[in-house]
Amino acid sequence: MTEAACRVSGLSVVYRTDAVLVDVDLTVPVGAVMGVVGPNGAGKSTLVKAMLGLVRPLTGTVEFFGRSLGEVRARVGYVPQSSAIEADFPITVHDAVLTGTYGELGWWGRPRRAEHHRADQALDRVGLVELGRRPIGELSGGQRQRVLLARALVQDPALFVLDEPFQGVDAHSQRAIADVLEELRSDGRTVLAVHHDLATVQEHCDHVTLLNRHVIASGPRAEVFTRDAVRTTYGAATSDEFGGLPA
Numbered sequence: 001m002t003e004a005a006c007r008v009s010g011l012s013v014v015y016r017t018d019a020v021l022v023d024v025d026l027t028v029p030v031g032a033v034m035g036v037v038g039p040n041g042a043g044k045s046t047l048v049k050a051m052l053g054l055v056r057p058l059t060g061t062v063e064f065f066g067r068s069l070g071e072v073r074a075r076v077g078y079v080p081q082s083s084a085i086e087a088d089f090p091i092t093v094h095d096a097v098l099t100g101t102y103g104e105l106g107w108w109g110r111p112r113r114a115e116h117h118r119a120d121q122a123l124d125r126v127g128l129v130e131l132g133r134r135p136i137g138e139l140s141g142g143q144r145q146r147v148l149l150a151r152a153l154v155q156d157p158a159l160f161v162l163d164e165p166f167q168g169v170d171a172h173s174q175r176a177i178a179d180v181l182e183e184l185r186s187d188g189r190t191v192l193a194v195h196h197d198l199a200t201v202q203e204h205c206d207h208v209t210l211l212n213r214h215v216i217a218s219g220p221r222a223e224v225f226t227r228d229a230v231r232t233t234y235g236a237a238t239s240d241e242f243g244g245l246p247a
Contacts, residue, residue, distance in 0.1 A: 003030045004066070005159045005190040006051065011060030013043070013050050020046050022214045024060065028159075028207070031188050033181065035195035035205035039234050042212045044194040045081075045163050052078055052161065064159065074103060077157035081164050082145040085136060093139065094132035096147050097122055100154035115154075122150035125183070127176045142173025149177060160184060162193040166200075178204060201225060 008026040012019065021043045028034050036044050049055040051062045053069055064072050077100075085096070097119040098111055111119075123129040126146040131139065136147065145165060152160055165177050181204060184191055195201060201208060201221070208225045209218040210233040217224035217233075 004028060005030045005032070005064065006192065007063045007066075008047075008051060009061050011047070011050060011062065012058045013046050013055060014058045019213065021050065021057075024211070024215055026209055026215060026218055028190060028192050030065075030158075030190055032207040033185050033191040033193070033205050034207035034209060035193055035201050036209045036211055037195055037198065037201060037233070038211040038216075042233075044211055047211065048078075048161050048163050048192065048194060052076070074155070075158040077152035077155045077160050079145075079148050079152045079160065079162040079165060081167060082141045082148060082169070085144050085148065089136060091136055092132065093128060093134050093136055093147055094119055094123065096136050097132075097150045097154055100151040103155065118154050119150075122153040123147075125153055125180055126150045127172075140170060140173075142169030145169050146173055146176055149180060153180070157189075159190045159192065162191065164194045164196055167196055198230065 004027050006026070006028040008024055011021055011024040011026075013021040024047065026047075036047060038044050046055055050057045050060075051069075062069065064076055069076065094116075098115060100122070101111055101115040101118065120129055120132060123132055126149055128143060128146055128150065131143070136144065139147065149162075149165065165181075166174050169177070181191060181193075185206075193205070195205065202225070206221055207219065208221045210216040210224065210229050212233050217226075217229045
């Protein structure tokens with residue numbers, strides 16, 4: 001059996017009386033770059049938040065590398081949407097990235113030269129090292145998204161979970177984020193990313209989960225990312241631009 005970086009079994013989430021996710025099963029193999037794709041309201045962001053314990057599920061279990069999240073938390077890095085950063089929060093770009101080291105330092109630990117150097121290296125990877133001393137509120141949305149990615153990079157996790165990393169960011173930031181994801185793929189890291197753009201799934205992802213409250217299909221992109229599966233996920237009104245997909 002292929003080693004799983006993450007395994008979700010029977011996950012259901014209900015908001016009041018609205019079933020947002022229903023009996024979701026999902027396996028992310030180690031080394032995969034998996035895109036979670038589906039229409040607005042399909043439960044994509046809820047899925048990753050429930051996996052990470054940020055939303056309480058009604059039913060189901062989630063394992064990371066065969067264990068509970070609490071046992072392997074240091075091996076899992078989370079990159080939320082850029083709106084997770086308060087624009088008026090009084091912190092510099094460098095210090096925001098540095099918070100990614102706090103988990104290993106413990107309650108009383110203080111960042112040393114080594115941690116500051118790692119923060120600068122992470123900022124360099126996302127193309128923002130020259131803005132390290134700038135207040136985070138002065139950055140664009142795309143730049144703030146790259147800061148959140150750098151904060152995860154400084155943790156050096158084995159699995160990266162990203163919620164809409166390309167949503168609402170400028171073209172330069174999209175390219176910078178895509179380059180980092182390609183580096184992670186080359187390094188054998190695992191990536192699970194909520195992804196909104198069907199047209200670029202084949203460029204960024206080698207595994208795909210098609211989701212609309214429940215899983216329509218999940219697995220290697222060449223096997224599951226088909227025209228019929230996309231139409232089932234999105235409904236009959238899918239764009240002709242996806243006509244090049246296999247049936």
